[in-house]
Every structure is written in structure tokens, then in C-alpha cells.
Amino acid sequence: MDFAALGLTLRLATLTTLCLLVLATPLAAFIARADRISARLLQAAIALPLVLPPTVLGFYLLVALGPTTMFGRLLIHILGHPLAFTFSGLVVGSIVFSLPFAVLPLVLGFQSVDPSLTGTAAVLGASPFTVFRRITLPLARTSFLTAAVLTFAHTVGEFGVVLMIGGDIPGITRTISISIFDQVQELNYAAANRTSLVLIAGSFLALLALYARRSSRGDANA
Amino acid sequence: MPEIIWPHHELSVEATLSALHLQTSFSLHAPWTVIFGPSGSGKSSILRAACALIPKATVDFRRRTSDPPKFTTEDLQNGTVLGALVTWQSLTQRPTHLRALAYAPQHAALFPHLSAGDNIRFPSQVCQPPTKDSALVDDVLELFKLHSLADRMPTQLSGGERRRVALARAFAVPNCRLMLLDEPFTGLDRKLRDELLPRMQAWLAERKIPALSVTHDVDEALLLNADVIRLEDGRVIAQGPAQEVLAVERERLLQTLA
Numbered sequence: 001m002d003f004a005a006l007g008l009t010l011r012l013a014t015l016t017t018l019c020l021l022v023l024a025t026p027l028a029a030f031i032a033r034a035d036r037i038s039a040r041l042l043q044a045a046i047a048l049p050l051v052l053p054p055t056v057l058g059f060y061l062l063v064a065l066g067p068t069t070m071f072g073r074l075l076i077h078i079l080g081h082p083l084a085f086t087f088s089g090l091v092v093g094s095i096v097f098s099l100p101f102a103v104l105p106l107v108l109g110f111q112s113v114d115p116s117l118t119g120t121a122a123v124l125g126a127s128p129f130t131v132f133r134r135i136t137l138p139l140a141r142t143s144f145l146t147a148a149v150l151t152f153a154h155t156v157g158e159f160g161v162v163l164m165i166g167g168d169i170p171g172i173t174r175t176i177s178i179s180i181f182d183q184v185q186e187l188n189y190a191a192a193n194r195t196s197l198v199l200i201a202g203s204f205l206a207l208l209a210l211y212a213r214r215s216s217r218g219d220a221n222a
Numbered sequence: 223m224p225e226i227i228w229p230h231h232e233l234s235v236e237a238t239l240s241a242l243h244l245q246t247s248f249s250l251h252a253p254w255t256v257i258f259g260p261s262g263s264g265k266s267s268i269l270r271a272a273c274a275l276i277p278k279a280t281v282d283f284r285r286r287t288s289d290p291p292k293f294t295t296e297d298l299q300n301g302t303v304l305g306a307l308v309t310w311q312s313l314t315q316r317p318t319h320l321r322a323l324a325y326a327p328q329h330a331a332l333f334p335h336l337s338a339g340d341n342i343r344f345p346s347q348v349c350q351p352p353t354k355d356s357a358l359v360d361d362v363l364e365l366f367k368l369h370s371l372a373d374r375m376p377t378q379l380s381g382g383e384r385r386r387v388a389l390a391r392a393f394a395v396p397n398c399r400l401m402l403l404d405e406p407f408t409g410l411d412r413k414l415r416d417e418l419l420p421r422m423q424a425w426l427a428e429r430k431i432p433a434l435s436v437t438h439d440v441d442e443a444l445l446l447n448a449d450v451i452r453l454e455d456g457r458v459i460a461q462g463p464a465q466e467v468l469a470v471e472r473e474r475l476l477q478t479l480a
Contacts, residue, residue, distance in 0.1 A: 116331045119275045122318040123325040123402075124395055126348040130319075134348065138335045 002195065004171050005179035012087070012175060013155040016094040020102040020151050021144065023095065028106030029132060043107070047100045054097065058164025061093050065165065083165075090166045090173055097161045101150040109143025110136055142214065149210050153203050227251050228290040228308060230432050231400055235271040237279035239264065244271075244279075244456040250400075252449030254423065254433045256442075258468065259453030265436040266328055268453075269402045272434075273325055274318045283313040283321075285399060324395035328404040328436075330388040332376040338387045339363075339372030345395040353396050365425055366390040366418070381409045386418075393425070401426060403435040407442060419445060440471040 027046065031039050049057055065083040066072045076082050083089035113136050121131045159177045166173030168182065176195060183192040229249035237244045244264040257265045271279040288309040313321050324345070332341050342362060346353045363369050366386045376384060389406055392398075406422075407415040423446065426433055437443055443450050443464045450467040452460040460467045 114331070116327060116329070117333060119270075119273065119318075120325060120327055120331045121333070121344070121348070123273045123275070123321075123323050124345040124348065124391065125319050125350075126344075127319050127350070128317075130348045134344070135333060 002174075002176070002179040002183075002191075005174050005176045006195075006198070008087075008171065008174065009156055009176040012090055012094060013152045015091050016098060016155045017102075017148050017151045019091070019095055020098060021148060024099065024102035024106055024147065028103050028110055029136070031103070032107045032110035043103075046103050049097050050100050054158065054160025055164055057097060058093065058161040061096060061161065062165045065089060065092065085165070085167050085169065085173060087166075087172055090162060090175075093161045093165045094155045094158060097158055098151045098154045101154045102147045105143045105146040105150060106140070109140035109146075112143075113139045145213070146210060149206050153206055156199065156202070228286060230286050231434075232282075232284050232310075233268070233272055234282045235268050235279055236281075237267065237271060237276055239267055239276075239456075242267075242456045244268070246453065246456070246458050247282075248451050248458055248461060250432060250434060250449075252432070253427060254435070254446050254448040255451060256446060256448040256464070257434070257436045257451045257453055258440075258443050259438065261438060263453045264456040265438075265453055266404050269325070269404050269434070269436060272400075272402060273321070273323060274316075281314055284310045285313055287311045322397055322399040323402055324392040324398040324400070325402045326388045326392040326404060326406060328408070330376075330384040332379075332384055332387055332391075334376050336376075337372065338368060338374050338376065338379065338383075341376070341387055342368070342372070342390045342394050344391065349396050358396060359394055361425075362390045362394045365393065365421060382411065382414070385409045389418075389422075393422075398431055401431055401433040403433060405437060406435055407437075407439070415442070416445070440468055440475055443468055444472060 027042070031043050031046075033039075062084055063069065064071055065075060067076055067082065072082070079088075083092060117139070118131050118135055121135045122128070126134060156175075157177060158175075159181070162173065162175050163178060166175075168174050168178050174182075176199065180192050180195050180199075183189075183195065229251040231250040232248075233250070234247035235244055236246075242262065242264050244267055246264070246268060257268060259265050267276060267279075270276050271281050272283055274281070286308060288307065290308070332338070333344065336344065343356075343359050346355075346359060363372060366389060368386060368390055371379065371383055371387070374383075376387070379387065385406075385408070389403065392401060392403065407419070410418070419442075435446075435448075446464070448464055450460075450462065450464045451458055452467050465472070
């Protein structure tokens with residue numbers, strides 16, 4: 001069992017999830033509210049990592065973060081070093097890769113809030129931001145849990161993007177899924193089996209907690 | 223010579239709804255105005271349009287902001303009041319929350335995650351600047367006799383109780399300039415309605431807040447002694463005192479009682 005890789009993966013998944021919840025909330029609020037073509041374009045762009053091969057995404061991220069692009073040069077100038085093959089680079093990659101898993105549940109959550117409630121709140125004097133904070137957010141709170149669990153699990157399991165922009169540097173960019181790949185390469189099936197079982201158990205427990213919570217809420221509302 | 227009565231609000235709405243073309247234009251000048259019409263005639267949509275809740279509606283909505291100038295039709299004929307100015311404020315371009323309206327929608331629409339009391343406190347918490355003064359909320363709880371229900375969640379309330387909370391929440395809007403009530407007494411038993419109605423009227427009169435309500439109940443319109451706007455198929459077919467506009471319905475009602 002590669003505990004360094006496990007710790008690194010949990011750190012990466014936690015950071016990615018926290019960043020994504022902050023980032024995804026305004027994006028989802030915009031997509032859920034707006035009928036405009038711009039919202040549909042944004043939604044399609046955000047959903048792209050769902051269908052794109054991770055290596056394609058990883059390749060472009062690697063290029064974008066490197067010194068051949070303006071953005072990459074700016075980043076290098078600010079940070080003093082390239083983002084590729086660093087832990088921060090992994091976080092950026094994971095955020096892009098897991099974006100749809102955070103945004104789409106939130107869009108569904110926001111859209112499920114009855115518009116007559118938000119409309120009434122506005123007539124009673126609440127500004128759009130207050131309506132969002134006092135009505136939409138609390139009523140869509142379970143979708144935040146869904147978004148967090150999906151983002152976390154998806155980040156733990158990512159492979160292609162991580163390998164493309166992070167490489168396989170022990171303690172810096174070697175995540176648990178890469179560690180499993182290495183163990184299989186070394187024909188160390190017993191170790192790969194142990195690591196994989198830990199991941200299966202973790203993912204199952206997370207989903208179980210999510211669905212158990214949902215069904216108990218359903219009973220309370222019935 | 224009669225004194226001229228100035229309207230306090232003017233509203234015109236044009237909208238194409240699923241099965242109805244709504245085209246109305248009217249002035250509000252009475253303390254309480256009732257839009258009366260059969261179901262499906264577009265009553266609720268007019269209120270929603272005034273709140274800017276119907277995105278595709280063409281609305282013109284304005285409010286008188288000066289005291290009504292005092293003169294008679296005779297003065298007008300003599301030309302002695304040429305300088306008198308009435309100032310109006312257009313609400314059409316204003317976002318919903320800055321229109322100084324209060325609204326009790328037809329299906330209560332209580333915020334399900336807030337207790338009855340917190341629903342009623344909501345308007346005073348979100349208004350700008352927020353008011354710390356709880357006197358208004360206390361007054362409203364007293365007016366609708368909701369003190370004992372304040373801690374209940376909306377799911378723990380009966381239909382009639384929910385309706386009362388929705389009315390109370392509208393009455394608890396600070397600095398409200400027009401009260402919009404969609405079928406305010408539907409689901410309340412007659413005894414409670416007869417008790418609440420004059421209290422609500424007195425409460426609004428004391429604070430000089432005009433009301434615009436929607437009903438299909440002749441009795442209610444007569445009881446309110448309101449100015450009635452009669453709506454049919456999305457158009458205004460009459461406006462005037464309840465006794466006149468609803469004379470036919472009143473006769474029918476009296477006959478069934480006799």
C-alpha cells in the first residue's frame with residue numbers, strides 16, 4: 001500500500017472539491033437562470049470533459065500551462081516556475097477535468113427550486129443576490145452534497161489527465177490510481193489488489209452515505 | 223361640484239398566455255380594488271405582471287408620488303388650477319424588489335425551509351436597509367392571530383393556516399406602497415374571513431396602503447365595498463363600485479338567500 005500516494009490523492013481531491021464548489025456555484029447559478037445562448041454555450045463547454053478523452057484534455061492543459069502560450073508564460077512569470085509536473089498543476093488539471101461533476105448537479109438543484117418561491121421573495125423586497133442566498137441556496141443544499149461527493153470520487157479516480165500534466169513523481173504527483181498502474185506494471189498484483197480494494201470500499205461508502213441521506217430526506221418529506 | 227379623485231396607480235398589461243390574450247389597462251383610485259372574473263380570465267396574471275414575474279408581458283406600471291391636488295371640476299373649467307402638477311413615477315423599468323409591493327400569491331408559496339414566524343420576518347430582514355424593529359412583525363402576528371403558530375414549519379400547517387401566514391408575510395413588508403392579494407380568502411372558512419376582512423381593511427387604511435386583490439367571490443367583493451374591475455377573457459369589461467358592477471350577481475345572491 002502506497003500511503004504517500006494515498007495521502008497525496010486525498011489532499012488533491014479535497015482541494016479540488018473545495019475550489020470547485022466555490023467556482024461551480026456562480027457558474028451553475030448563471031446556467032440555471034439564463035435562457036440565453038451564452039448559457040447553453042457555457043454549459044456545453046463545461047460538459048466537454050465528460051466526453052473528451054482525458055489524454056486530450058491533459059495534452060492541451062500541458063501545452064496551456066507551459067511556456068509556449070501567453071497564459072503559460074504569465075503563470076510562469078507569476079509563480080517563478082511552470083505549473084506542469086507540480087502538485088498545483090495537478091489541482092488545476094483536476095478542477096478542469098471534474099468541472100462538469102460539480103456544475104451539473106448544482107444546475108439541476110437550482111433549477112428544481114420552485115420559481116414561484118423566488119419570484120415571491122423578490123416581490124417581498126429581496127434583491128436577486130439575497131433571493132439566491134436566502135431561498136435558492138438552502139433549498140438546493142442536497143445538490144451541494146451530490147456535487148462534492150461526485151467531484152471528490154472523480155478526482156480520486158482520474159488517471160489520464162494526471163499522468164499527462166503531472167507525470168509520475170513520487171510524493172509530488174503520483175496519485176493512487178497511478179500507483180496502481182505502477183504496481184501492475186511491476187506485476188505486483190497483490191499490492192494492486194489491496195490498493196484497488198481500498199478505493200472500491202471508499203467509493204462505495206461515499207455513494208451509500210449519499211443515497212441513504214437522500215432516502216431518509218424523502219421519507220421525512222412524504 | 224365633485225372633487226376629482228386621482229388614481230394612485232395605473233397599470234396596463236398585454237401578454238399572450240397559453241390559452242388567453244390578456245389586454246387590460248386600468249387605474250386604481252380606491253383604497254381597495256378587486257379584480258373580479260371567472261377562473262381563467264387572467265386575474266392572477268395581472269398581479270404577476272405588476273410584479274414583473276411574467277417575462278414576456280408588455281407592462282406599463284406607474285405610481286403617483288405627489289399628494290393629490292385638491293380642486294373640483296368647476297375649478298378645472300374655470301382654468302384656475304393650471305399650475306397644479308401631479309408627479310408620477312414609472313415602475314416599469316424597476317426590478318421587482320425595488321417596486322415597494324407586497325404580494326400574497328394564490329398558492330401561499332411559503333418558503334419551506336423557514337418556520338411560519340421566519341416567513342413573516344423575511345420581508346423586514348431583506349429590505350434595504352434591514353430593519354431591526356420587530357413592531358411591524360408583532361403587529362402582523364397579532365392581526366392574523368398567528369402567535370401560537372409562529373414556530374411551526376409550513377408542512378405542519380393546514381391549508382387555511384398557510385394562507386394566513388402568506389397574508390401575514392405580505393402585510394409584514396416594510397414601506398409597502400401597494401398590497402397585491404391573489405384570492406386572499408380562498409381556503410379560509412367564512413367565519414374567519416368575515417372576522418379578518420374588516421381588520422385587514424382597517425389595518426391598511428391606518429397605514430394608507432392601497433390594496434389590489436383578485437377574487438371570483440361576489441360576496442367577498444361586496445363585503446369589501448371595493449372598487450371592482452370586471453374581467454372577462456383577458457379584457458376589462460367594467461369598472462366601478464361593487465354595488466353597481468356586480469348588481470346582477472348581487473340580485474341572484476339575494477334571491478338564493480331569500
